Amino acid sequence: MVPLQGCSISFMYQIEELFENNVRVNGNKILSHNEEDIEASNQAQTEKIFSDKWTEVEQYSNVEKLYEFQFDWFLKLYGFDSEESLKNYLSNKKFIIDTGCGLGYKAAWFAKLAPQAIVIGIDISDALDLAAKNFSHLSNLYFLKGDIAKTGLKTRSIDFVVCDQVIMHTEIPEQTFAHLSDITSIGGEFACYVYSKKALPRELIDDYFRKATHDISNDEMWKFSEQLTELGKRLSELNIEFESPEIPLLGIKGGKYDIQRFIYWNFLKCFWRDDWGFDLCKSTNYDWYAPSNAKRFSKEEFIKMITDNHLEISFFHAEEACYSGRFLKK
Numbered sequence: 001m002v003p004l005q006g007c008s009i010s011f012m013y014q015i016e017e018l019f020e021n022n023v024r025v026n027g028n029k030i031l032s033h034n035e036e037d038i039e040a041s042n043q044a045q046t047e048k049i050f051s052d053k054w055t056e057v058e059q060y061s062n063v064e065k066l067y068e069f070q071f072d073w074f075l076k077l078y079g080f081d082s083e084e085s086l087k088n089y090l091s092n093k094k095f096i097i098d099t100g101c102g103l104g105y106k107a108a109w110f111a112k113l114a115p116q117a118i119v120i121g122i123d124i125s126d127a128l129d130l131a132a133k134n135f136s137h138l139s140n141l142y143f144l145k146g147d148i149a150k151t152g153l154k155t156r157s158i159d160f161v162v163c164d165q166v167i168m169h170t171e172i173p174e175q176t177f178a179h180l181s182d183i184t185s186i187g188g189e190f191a192c193y194v195y196s197k198k199a200l201p202r203e204l205i206d207d208y209f210r211k212a213t214h215d216i217s218n219d220e221m222w223k224f225s226e227q228l229t230e231l232g233k234r235l236s237e238l239n240i241e242f243e244s245p246e247i248p249l250l251g252i253k254g255g256k257y258d259i260q261r262f263i264y265w266n267f268l269k270c271f272w273r274d275d276w277g278f279d280l281c282k283s284t285n286y287d288w289y290a291p292s293n294a295k296r297f298s299k300e301e302f303i304k305m306i307t308d309n310h311l312e313i314s315f316f317h318a319e320e321a322c323y324s325g326r327f328l329k330k
Helices: 009-018 039-057 064-079 084-090 105-113 129-132 174-184 200-211 217-237 259-266 277-289 300-307
Strands: 024-026 029-031 094-099 120-124 140-146 158-164 184-196 243-244 255-258 311-318 320-329
Touching: 009 120, 039 129, 039 217, 039 277, 064 084, 064 311, 084 105, 094 105, 105 120, 105 129, 105 140, 105 158, 120 129, 129 140, 158 174, 158 217, 174 184, 184 311, 200 277, 217 259, 217 277, 243 259, 243 300, 255 259, 300 311, 300 320
Parallel strands: 029 140, 094 120, 094 158, 120 140, 158 184
Antiparallel strands: 024 029, 184 320, 243 255, 311 320
């Protein structure tokens, strides 16, 4: 077993003890025993999609803007008033896992805030190569290539398990949730985010496009994402607001809408934010329609998944796009 740059022998032995079977460290990442298990067609497609997405996004000159947004949003999604509040929360954690870590920036954030902890970022995609390269200076941070539904970690071994904006992309999210609940330690917490169900027209159109985009090339998918982004941009530039009636049969809520947001929430994800610029918005639209696996949940379905796994809600957050929270293992 070869340690990360600057890694202590103590950390190596502690990591070995976390896993059911042997793992080995190669350069700056841990290679999992389950790396060859990515067989389901949708999951294999998801691996390729996110490898492509993160390779693209990492090259954007304003990628730090995405990181800043995600850090702030994480605090809101999981009930922390500030970064200092999160740091205090993590101060007594020994083992922290960021499942579906992508480019690894949140895992690195946790490692900086909790230098006493061993932090492992897990992802199915080749983004791990970039993450390991970019954060090799953090001696308490490791990366694992593998399926987050089958991490190989021991039951009740992790003090803080994070699955932020990822579980919906796994083959069977309910099974992934059960596994991540299982590896959460007694007295530890599992933080998870799921997509919420939208208005009926949006749900039907989303399902249609996910089937239609499954077999197209990445170049075609990026072109489609550019078209959606341009649509969102042009609708936003209209700067038109109107009062929509409530249409319960379609799940459309009444109220005042900007025209871009009305179409976005109820019919078609054509994401646009002026302060992000075209490329980051394009990657967000790509992220939504490219993966075949992207299950959405009602609030009741998410809460049932929490209680079915014998977790207690410490904090729960709901908004138009998602549900999230921290869930205690007793």
